[in-house]
Amino acid sequence: EADIYQTPRYLVIGTGKKITLECSQTMGHDKMYWYQQDPGMELHLIHYSYGVNSTEKGDLSSESTVSRIRTEHFPLTLESARPSHTSQYLCASSDRAGADTQYFGPGTRLTVL
Amino acid sequence: AQSVTQPDIHITVSEGASLELRCNYSYGATPYLFWYVQSPGQGLQLLLKYFSGDTLVQGIKGFEAEFKRSQSSFNLRKPSVHWSDAAEYFCAVGGEAAGNKLTFGGGTRVLVKP
Numbered sequence: 001e002a003d004i005y006q007t008p009r010y011l012v013i014g015t016g017k018k019i020t021l022e023c024s025q026t027m028g029h030d031k032m033y034w035y036q037q038d039p040g041m042e043l044h045l046i047h048y049s050y051g052v053n054s055t056e057k058g059d060l061s062s063e064s065t066v067s068r069i070r071t072e073h074f075p076l077t078l079e080s081a082r083p084s085h086t087s088q089y090l091c092a093s094s095d096r097a098g099a100d101t102q103y104f105g106p107g108t109r110l111t112v113l
Numbered sequence: 114a115q116s117v118t119q120p121d122i123h124i125t126v127s128e129g130a131s132l133e134l135r136c137n138y139s140y141g142a143t144p145y146l147f148w149y150v151q152s153p154g155q156g157l158q159l160l161l162k163y164f165s166g167d168t169l170v171q172g173i174k175g176f177e178a179e180f181k182r183s184q185s186s187f188n189l190r191k192p193s194v195h196w197s198d199a200a201e202y203f204c205a206v207g208g209e210a211a212g213n214k215l216t217f218g219g220g221t222r223v224l225v226k227p
Contacts, residue, residue, distance in 0.1 A: 006156075031213075043157075043203070043217045058214075090156055100213035101147070104156035 003027060006091050006105035013081055014113050021076045021108045023091035032074040033102065035090040036060060043090065049074060081112045115140045117206050117218035125224040126194050134189040134221050136204035140211075146187040147205040147215065148178055157203065163187065174198070199225040 004025040013019060025032065030051045035043040035058075045058030049068040063085070064078050074093075078085055088109045092102040116139045126132050138144060145164040149157040161172025168180040178189045187204060201222050207215040 033214075040201075040220070040222070042219045045214060048214065059216075092157075094213070100145070100207065101159065101162055102215060103159065104149075106156045107154070109154065 004091060004093055004103055004105040006089075006108050008108060009106060010109050010111075012111045012113065015080075015082055017081050017112075019078050019081055019110070021089055021091075021110070023074045023076070023105060024072050025074075025093040025103075025105075026072065027093065027095070027103075028071060029093035029095045029103075030071070031094045031100065032068065033092040033094075034058070034064075034066060034074070034076050035092065036062065037088045037090055037107075039088070047076065081110075083112045086110060086112050115144075115206050115208075115211055115216045117204050117216055119202075119204055119218035119221050121221045122219070123222045123224065125226060127226045128196050129193050132189075132191045132194045132198070132223065134202050134204075134223070136187045136189065136218060137185055138187060138204070138206040139185065140206050140208060142208055142210040145207045145213070146178075146180060147207070148172065148176070148187075148189050149203045149205065150174075151201045151203065151220075153200075160189070160202075194223075194225055196225045196227065199223055 007022045034047040037043045044060035046062040047066040090107045091105040094100040094102045118137045147162045148160040163170045163180045201220045204218045205215040
C-alpha cells in the first residue's frame with residue numbers, strides 16, 4: 001500500500017493569495033492524481049500525471065495548475081485564490097500493477113475567505 | 114462515457130445488523146471496480162477491488178462485494194456492522210479503455226445506531 005502525504009491538512013486564506021498544496025508519495029508510483037471534493041459530494045478529477053513532465057487536465061475544469069518535476073512530488077497551485085475554490089483537495093497515486101489501484105492521501109481542506 | 118450510480122444517499126443500520134450498499138455502473142469494456150471508505154475529514158481508504166477472476170471479492174474490515182456483469186452491479190456487503198463502520202462509502206469504476214482513470218459514484222453515507 002502507498003504512503004502518500006499532503007500538506008497542509010487545513011488552510012484558511014484570504015482572497016487573492018497564491019497557494020500551493022503539496023502532495024508526495026514514497027512508493028515510486030508513476031501515476032498521480034488530484035481530485036476536488038465538496039462536502040458530502042463525489043470526487044471530481046481535476047488533474048493527473050502519468051510520469052515526470054507529464055500533466056493533463058481532468059474531467060472537471062479547474063483554475064489550478066500542477067507540475068511533475070520529480071516522480072514523488074505533485075504540487076497543485078492556485079495563483080489567486082477565490083471563495084469558489086473552497087473545497088477539499090485529495091491527492092492519489094497508483095502503479096501499473098493491480099489495475100492501477102489508486103491510493104489516497106488524507107486531503108487538504110481549503111477555505112478561502 | 115463511464116458512470117457510477119449509488120442509489121442510496123443515506124442508510125441507517127443498527128449495530129450488529131447486516132449492511133448492503135448498492136452500486137451500478139456503466140462502462141463499455143471490462144471494468145475495474147473499487148469500493149472506498151471515507152471517514153469525516155479524511156482521505157479515501159481502499160476496501161476492496163475487482164478486476165478479474167472470482168466475482169465475489171473479499172476486502173478489509175469484513176467487507177465483501179459481488180460483481181454481477183449481467184446487472185452491471187458491484188454491491189458491497191457486511192454481515193454484522195460495527196459502530197466504527199459509520200462513514201461515507203464510494204464505489205468507483207475504471208479500466209484500460211479509460212486510461213485507468215476512475216469515475217466515482219456520489220457516495221452513500223452510513224449511520225450506525227447503537
